[in-house]
Amino acid sequence: MPPRLQEPTFLILTALAEAPLHGYALLRRVEELSDGRVRLRAGTLYAALDRLVGEGLVAVEGEEVVEGRLRRYYNLSEIGHHALALEAHRWKANVAAANRVLAAHPAEGLA
Amino acid sequence: MSAELPTPLPEPVELSALERRYRRLLALYPAAWRARHDDEVLAVLLECAPPGRARPSWRDACDLVAHALMERLRGVGRSPTSEDARSGVALAAIVALAVLAALSLQQLVVIAPNAGSWGLGTGYVGRPALIAMLASAGCLTACVCWLAGRRRLACAAIAFTDGGFLVASLMLRHGSYSVSWSLIVAILGLAAVASLLMAHRAVSEAGRELIGRRGFVELIGALLLVAEIGGWRHVAWAGSVYGSQSDNGMPAALAVAYLAAAVVALVMAVRNPVPLIAVTVLSPLLLASGFVSITQGWLFGNADVSVALLDDAIPLGAVAFLVLASLAALRRSRSRALG
Numbered sequence: 001m002p003p004r005l006q007e008p009t010f011l012i013l014t015a016l017a018e019a020p021l022h023g024y025a026l027l028r029r030v031e032e033l034s035d036g037r038v039r040l041r042a043g044t045l046y047a048a049l050d051r052l053v054g055e056g057l058v059a060v061e062g063e064e065v066v067e068g069r070l071r072r073y074y075n076l077s078e079i080g081h082h083a084l085a086l087e088a089h090r091w092k093a094n095v096a097a098a099n100r101v102l103a104a105h106p107a108e109g110l111a
Numbered sequence: 112m113s114a115e116l117p118t119p120l121p122e123p124v125e126l127s128a129l130e131r132r133y134r135r136l137l138a139l140y141p142a143a144w145r146a147r148h149d150d151e152v153l154a155v156l157l158e159c160a161p162p163g164r165a166r167p168s169w170r171d172a173c174d175l176v177a178h179a180l181m182e183r184l185r186g187v188g189r190s191p192t193s194e195d196a197r198s199g200v201a202l203a204a205i206v207a208l209a210v211l212a213a214l215s216l217q218q219l220v221v222i223a224p225n226a227g228s229w230g231l232g233t234g235y236v237g238r239p240a241l242i243a244m245l246a247s248a249g250c251l252t253a254c255v256c257w258l259a260g261r262r263r264l265a266c267a268a269i270a271f272t273d274g275g276f277l278v279a280s281l282m283l284r285h286g287s288y289s290v291s292w293s294l295i296v297a298i299l300g301l302a303a304v305a306s307l308l309m310a311h312r313a314v315s316e317a318g319r320e321l322i323g324r325r326g327f328v329e330l331i332g333a334l335l336l337v338a339e340i341g342g343w344r345h346v347a348w349a350g351s352v353y354g355s356q357s358d359n360g361m362p363a364a365l366a367v368a369y370l371a372a373a374v375v376a377l378v379m380a381v382r383n384p385v386p387l388i389a390v391t392v393l394s395p396l397l398l399a400s401g402f403v404s405i406t407q408g409w410l411f412g413n414a415d416v417s418v419a420l421l422d423d424a425i426p427l428g429a430v431a432f433l434v435l436a437s438l439a440a441l442r443r444s445r446s447r448a449l450g
Contacts (some may be wrong), residue, residue, distance in 0.1 A: 023155040041171055042155045043178035046148055069154035 005087045011038055012048055013057065013076060013084040020061040020075040023049075049074060057083055128165045130157060136172060139179035239279035246275025 005013065008030070015021060015029040027040050040048075052058040057080035061073040076084070133156045137149055156171065167175075253268035 023151060024158040027155065027159065041174035042152050042159065043171075043174040045155070046152055047178045047181065050144075050148075063151075069157070070150040071154060072151050 004090070005083065007034075008038055008040055008044065009048055009052065010084070010087055012040075012045075012052065013080055013087075016058060016074055016076040017081065017084055020073040022071040022073050024071075026074065052080070056080075129160055129167070132165075132167055133157070133175075136167060136175040136179070139176060140182055141179075144182050239282035242275050242282070243279040246272045246279065249275060 011030045011033050012026065014033055015026055018029070021029060023042065023045060027042070027045055031039050049058060053060065053074075056077055058074050059077045061075040063070060063072040065071070130153065133153055134149075137145060137153060140149075156167070159171075160167075249268045249272035253265045253272065256262075256265035256268055
């Protein structure tokens, strides 16, 4: 069983599942996907990207220079897709289990 | 490429100030990381900054400082490979021999001419002290034999050293100069490691290859620091406790420089698993030096002088041995080139 993904990692992989993104776009997309709950900082983002690239979940897609600044694009690898799908499935099962339990035991005053 | 989001660019004047400050923070990362990400992360930071901002937000600054620190510590924590371990132990064996050889030289050159007047070879302490001196001489022989490529002879000399220290330690086991079992085990263990490594051609050559590389400098720095911090004297006389002079005559300014160099080298060492492993393997040597200080303290009549000499003998002996080994390696490579 692969290790569970932390929420920021989960969101980074989700963002990259849509399309290859550069660092700034990735920060914004993670913020959007989490409805503003998760706002990654550059240091955190690149620490996570380094780790994900090292684990083979993310690959460097290419780079370009825009207005004199380097942009490197990151993409989800096949292993990354698999890990994300596995984690999503796990969360789906957890959510279903929680809903079943909550339905069977509603909080007092809400029933 | 998709997700081309609008990038709010700050004004040029503010940008340069902000960029300079971000670069200062990014300089905290290790060089390898900066070579990979510096420009890329700087671009992201600048794109994220609201227009008009001249200083990094404290959240960004904390984030960068924390991750820079983690990135630096990651090198420390990385699991050493089997090759790292082999090279580290080989380096430890070389330095162990160098230290023991330095001690042996010290005993033979300084003490032996006056041995008669000190009663060396007679009495409760004099006999084991003589045996320990001979054992140290065996170690010197082992170093020379190993350099000359006579590995079997070198191993025999190490075995002699091992046995000599064991006998001397056991003779001092009961009495006022009692030697603890931990010291005996440390000495024997170290000698056994050196012997095994010297018998193995591949490992000894791997150790030799480290000569002249940064790993050795780092190791010496680490040893210096362990010896100095362990003794605490140099730190003490760097302060106001002893004024401007050390207890063995070294000026305080030099002591501070000495210690600073050791700290820098130690920081380098902990980032590289090879010297780190070597220091770990060598740590019993510092304990073992305590054993020799007991007999020398008696011989000199001044334990402080003996301990100071021994502490300095560790790095100096290692340097001396490696200089000799480097010269031998240079001679070999020249003769190969000529041949």
